[in-house]
Amino acid sequence: MTGTVDWRDTPLSRLLGSRLPIMATGLQWLANAEYVAAAVNSGMMGFITAASFVDASELRDEIQRCRELLSGRAFGVNVSMLPKLLPGDRTEATMTLIMDERIGFVETSGRDPSPYVAALQASGCRVVHKVPQLRHALTAEAAGVDAVILVGAECGGHPGESPVGSLVQGALAARALTIPFAIGGGIATGGQVVAALAMGAAGVAIGTRFLVADEIPAHAQYKQRLIEAQAGDTTLILSSVRNSMRVLRNDTTARVQMLEGDGVNDIQQLLPHVRGTLGKAAYESGDWRQGALSAGQGVGLMRCTAPLVEIVAELEYEADAALARLGCGSAAV
Numbered sequence: 551m552t553g554t555v556d557w558r559d560t561p562l563s564r565l566l567g568s569r570l571p572i573m574a575t576g577l578q579w580l581a582n583a584e585y586v587a588a589a590v591n592s593g594m595m596g597f598i599t600a601a602s603f604v605d606a607s608e609l610r611d612e613i614q615r616c617r618e619l620l621s622g623r624a625f626g627v628n629v630s631m632l633p634k635l636l637p638g639d640r641t642e643a644t645m646t647l648i649m650d651e652r653i654g655f656v657e658t659s660g661r662d663p664s665p666y667v668a669a670l671q672a673s674g675c676r677v678v679h680k681v682p683q684l685r686h687a688l689t690a691e692a693a694g695v696d697a698v699i700l701v702g703a704e705c706g707g708h709p710g711e712s713p714v715g716s717l718v719q720g721a722l723a724a725r726a727l728t729i730p731f732a733i734g735g736g737i738a739t740g741g742q743v744v745a746a747l748a749m750g751a752a753g754v755a756i757g758t759r760f761l762v763a764d765e766i767p768a769h770a771q772y773k774q775r776l777i778e779a780q781a782g783d784t785t786l787i788l789s790s791v792r793n794s795m796r797v798l799r800n801d802t803t804a805r806v807q808m809l810e811g812d813g814v815n816d817i818q819q820l821l822p823h824v825r826g827t828l829g830k831a832a833y834e835s836g837d838w839r840q841g842a843l844s845a846g847q848g849v850g851l852m853r854c855t856a857p858l859v860e861i862v863a864e865l866e867y868e869a870d871a872a873l874a875r876l877g878c879g880s881a882a883v
């Protein structure tokens with residue numbers, strides 16, 4: 551195989567207006583204005599995570615901070631919707647804010663985004679919906695979203711109730727979808743980025759690999775634990791309540807898995823162990839043994855903390871090297 555390939559220029563990078571077809575997707579408590587600005591400055595699209603903020607006014611302030619850091623350049627907001635519309639759900643208010651603020655990109659996850667797609671797009675916002683199963687991606691495509699992300703079993707956060715590995719997700723998506731799709735889950739090297747593109751993806755979504763970025767607002771001890779962790783040091787919890795979550799193995803996961811093994815399948819009994827504020831406290835204190843701390847199998851592939859721009863430069867170097875191994879030179883930026 552010979553020739554020159556510009557892996558950076560894809561339907562997704564064109565949609566996002568980014569130099570690279572890479573999204574630094576939502577990270578509750580962690581994807582704040584500084585992180586998202588660093589993501590955009592590194593050539594990716596980043597998403598401020600709405601679920602980190604107690605109300606719309608706090609989120610509005612964060613959006614403003616990000617706008618200032620980026621001197622008005624476009625960025626995104628992540629909206630994790632609960633699987634079902636329940637009392638107290640803040641999705642409506644968040645979507646209204648996103649439209650009022652003329653945010654360029656939204657990453658939705660959790661449930662069918664159909665009720666919001668047309669209004670968001672009419673406000674000038676592009677909608678990228680994230681799912682763990684192809685059938686949900688097809689529903690989102692039919693609803694008119696601009697792109698989808700399919701996450702595989704390896705991913706940090708929610709891989710769905712019948713997790714499918716990222717390699718299989720990519721092949722399935724390439725056969726079935728017509729809109730641009732990204733693959734997420736376990737992607738932590740440039741070679742994996744090229745693999746996703748080779749399968750037909752228009753880009754990738756990354757969470758775990760970026761957790762050791764300097765801009766991630768978490769304690770050094772937590773980042774050190776991620777660096778030391780092996781690929782097998784994550785585990786799945788909460789399948790008993792059909793809300794499976796891949797997290798860093800720790801005291802909390804041992805306790806929750808014991809309860810689930812004993813037949814507990816009531817979220818009210820599990821919530822005291824897994825509530826989000828415990829995770830927030832762990833990021834602040836560095837005590838990674840407590841809390842349900844989302845992390846994917848990519849933890850086994852991180853060697854040190856670094857500014858996000860350097861992590862991204864390494865991914866680019868590795869992607870170019872992967873293409874060179876295949877006999878395809880990569881077009882320089």
Ligand SMILES: Cc1cc2nc3c(=O)[nH]c(=O)nc-3n(C[C@H](O)[C@H](O)[C@H](O)COP(=O)(O)O)c2cc1C
Pocket residue numbers: 575576577578580599601628629630658659680701704705706707708734735736737755756757758759843844845846847848
């Ligand atoms: C610490 C952490 C927090 C996350 N929080 C959210 C979130 O609030 N909303 C969301 O849609 N996805 C969330 N995710 C999932 C990521 O956006 C992304 O889909 C996932 O990390 C990709 O797989 P990877 O971790 O293997 O890179 C989170 C992931 C991690 C690691």
